Amino acid sequence: MNESKHVRVGAHFYIVAGLIWLKLLLLRGLFFERIAWEWIAADLAPVLLLMGILAFVIPARMKTAVYWSFNGLLSLILFASSVYFNHFGSVPTYLAFYELHQVFQVKESVKSTIQIIDYLFFADLVVMIAYSLFRRWKRGPALPLRRHVSPAARSVQWIVILTAIVGGGSLSAYSIHAARGITNELVQAESAGFLNYEVFAAIKAQEDNGLIGTGDIKETIAKVDTLEASYSYSSKPAGTVPDYFGSQKGKNVIVVQMEAFQNFPLHQSLEGQELTPVLNRLAGEGYYFPHVYQQIGAGNTSDAEFMSNTSIYPIASLAMSTGFGDRVLPSLPRLLEAKGYEAYTFHVNKVGFWNRNELYPALGFSGYYDKNYFHNDHFNSFGASDEQLYITAVEKLTELKKKGTPFYAQLVTASSHHPFKIPDAFKRITLPDKLKNTMLGDYLTAINYTDYAIGTLIEGLKQSGLWDNTVLVLYGDHFGLQPQDVPPEQVQDALGIPYDSRVSRFNIPLIVHAPGMAAGQVVNRTGGQLDILPTLANLLGVSLKQEGFTAFGHDLLNIDRNVVGMRYYSPTGTFFNDEIMFVPGKGFTDGEAVSLDTLQPVADFSKYQSDYDYVLKLMSLSDEYVKLLPQR
Structure with missing residues (x-):
């Protein structure tokens, strides 16, 4: 050269x-x-x-x-x-x-x-x-x-x-x-x-030794029990029968996981148009938990499915379906299978998306229905609309009813998926000019359709004779709005409500509609997606303690205080308790706290140091536990 x-x-x-x-x-x-x-x-x-x-x-x-x-x-x-x-x-x-x-x-x-x-x-x-x-x-x-x-x-x-x-x-x-x-x-x-x-x-x-743990899982479970005993979740004496235990024993269960569904649209109207009339009615008739927060990791929607069925924290580094689809996961389907139930899951996309073809067997589902089972009305890139999801689900669940088999069904919606563009023929509200061609306007339109479609599910359950014998659970999988796309001021201006870019964004609805309730009940206890399984198990009369089931969440109907951790979408060490959302800086002392009630900053949060330390230990033990679960 x-x-x-x-x-x-x-x-x-x-x-x-x-x-x-x-x-x-x-x-x-x-x-x-x-x-x-x-x-x-x-x-x-x-x-x-x-x-x-x-x-x-x-x-x-x-x-x-x-x-x-x-x-x-x-x-x-x-x-x-x-x-x-x-x-x-x-x-x-x-x-x-x-x-x-x-x-x-x-x-x-x-x-x-x-x-x-x-x-x-x-x-x-x-x-x-x-x-x-x-x-x-x-x-x-x-x-x-x-x-x-x-x-x-x-x-x-x-x-x-x-x-x-x-x-x-x-x-x-x-x-x-x-x-x-x-x-x-x-x-x-x-x-x-x-x-x-x-x-x-x-x-x-x-x-972290990859995804395969070393040690004795029984020792890890003992450490979990010891740690949780140090946090006073409930003042009830040990051995007390929990409230509502078995009140829905033997009932069918349908869990609807709503795509990108935040809690703030509930009980709100847009220029006289009720955004979520169906969910509002269900919230007024059943148990409504307005202070529940997402806890998903890299797996997003599939992580929400994982958590609601296992009450185990995602490890945050990758999707749980990818990392743990080869395990035998302790789960709600397995708990109910022991009670004579069959468990099925429905999703309008291909089952290979997010490795659900591995996740569902790991969770113990009896079977699944994916893209090919639904009439494709070309709603969005996933194919079928929520209405088609529910038509197929009711059809298949009615067949189980005829067999006399109780069922647990998980229905994963997709019509309100980002970027929230739905066909004109499916739109049911009219946007004001200031919200046209905005992400917030598209989001509210998609949420409104999701709510409408849930109404068609309920009507289908009633016509098939399933409604009066079915517990219907609905919750959001994760946030829909990013702050850079929709500033809090835009939500406040459109709906006249306070909105915080962290607390409100991570706040998801949880509603449990139980047959035979005399009146609805608002449960203001703070919770997370890990708490869904323990709460539902109690209503169905399944004692997690007697079953030897290790859950990292808790029954929201039977605790006096709670703290739930979050990571991935917020730094590790983030937690929600009954008063604040805390986000760490380099550690605890340079972190930030926001009041869940006022959505205003909390200057002195020093008294919550124990909650921060507790959550870090609990999430670490959850990681240790899931890595020790046996491979299939």
Whole structure:
């Protein structure tokens, strides 16, 4: 290689390294809405390390092509990470790539979250390609080059490479070590930098011993029992028969998991149009829990299915259907199977979506009905509408009624899936001009249709003779509105209600309609999705203690206080108790608290330190427990 060619290769090293660094700073700004200059060296360090390694191992004639290919690969990763953050609100780790095959199932939703600025990650590549084509056209075929590099140039090259490797590696190691003591994953990622954070995630996954635990599950269960005994959930004497125990014994059970359904639309109207009339009526006739919050992890809707059926925390690093679909999961279907029930689940998508073909056998369902069982009325990208979901469900459940078999049915809705676009023929409310062509307007329209469709389910159950012998449970799987898409002020202006970007966003409805109730009951106890199984088991007369069932949630009808943890969509250590939502900073003392009643900041939250410590221990034991469950 001649001297001028050598100089150009060296220049490409600096140019590509600089461009990647700028892209990481762009990602930092998109993630954290600021660039903390004291941490920008944490982004530069891994770039120097990786570029130095490439320069060390790649032959000279290939260096330029490899540098730009590496730039292209990282640009694609950073683009995908930004889109992921737009959609989910959390910094992805490399484990998120396990779920890449799911993207094509929700491509409409993903496309809607791409922002113009995301394409900046590819701007330099477009310019470089255009420039290269122009030069080739202008100059014609390249002439053979003499291969000679002077000793001085070679020495400089090696000094740069070694400095990049040693300096970048040392600073990266320091950044990763400094982030280890931070509980908050967002602060970890901001402190360590995106690339170092990926290394940190890999180290933590290795320390967690992957998905296979070591130890005795009986010892873990004993630790869970001891820990939970230290938190006074109930003042009732031990051995007291719980309230409402067995009041619905032997009844059929239908659980409707409502897609992206938050609690705030309930009991609200939009210019005189009641948004959720069906759910409002059910809430007034049954048990309504207005202070329940999502606890899902990376598996989103499938994690909600997992939790409502197991009362186990998601591990947060990847979907539970992906990581634990090969286990024998203690579950509500298995508890009810022992009582003579058959359990089925219904979803209008393909069963392979989110690996449900593995999850459902792991949970012990008798069978499932997926895409091919429903008439496709082309409602959205999933295919069939909620109305078609319910028509098929009632048909199949009526067959069980004729056999005299009690059933547990899980119905997973999809009509209110992001981006909340529903066909005009299915719309049932008229939006005011200020909400037309807005995400909030689309969301309220989709929620209203979801509510209407539930009314068709109820009518079908009544006509088939199932209604009076069926417990109907309805809950939201996760939030629908992201703050960057719908600011709180827009909700407040549209509906005239207070709305908080964290408390209100994570607040989901839970309604249990039980046959024979004389009047409805509002239960103001704070709860989470882990509490659904214990609450339902009590009504059905299933004693979890006598069954030896380990639940990490609690019966909301029989506790005097509660605390529920959350992670993934909020930093690990986030919790809701009966008074506040707490979100940690680097730890507890620099965290933030918001009142659940007033939605205002709580300045002094020091008395809740014990709740923070308790939740961290409980989630850790849940992880330990689920990893020790036997494989199928």
